[in-house]
Amino acid sequence: MPSMHQHPPDQTPLTFHCQKVLALLLQKEKPLSAYEILDALREHGFRSPPTVYRALDYLVKNGYIHRIESLNSFIACHQRADHGDVSQFAICKSCGKVDEIRDEGVINSIKKIKHKFLKQIDYKTIEITGVCRACTSKPGRAKD
Secondary structure, three states, X not given: OOXXXXXXXXXXXXXXXXXXXXXXXXXXXXXXOHHHHHHHHHHHOOOOHHHHHHHHHHHHHOOOEEEEHHHOEEEEOOOOOOOOOOEXXXXXXXXXXXXXXXOHHHHHHHHHHHHHOOOOOOOOEEEEEEOOHHHHOOOOOOOO
């Protein structure tokens, strides 16, 4: 299990709800939807979607977790948080596992696009889908 993400020293400590959501996402290898998070945390006093969404919004905004747009789900951040960078994910469409990646070439390409064309980039998340190596090595699965 990955270690608990440490917040920067100048940031206020996480609320109870944020701590529970983050701890749950750190335990999972696959992203969870807001409703899956709500169901998993009902025993900890989570009763309604707004409670989960407030915690998710805060955690995303502060770099603790990422929203996987194509899956409408959330995953804990396992990379060094640097909000100036591009979030990059490899998503297996067979098993559902999501791997947070960091490719400097991709980051540099995005910076070049910004320099040449865009004054501001609003959305810096790249999601690549396919079938992971573990799934392609399973018996009966066609190899690429």
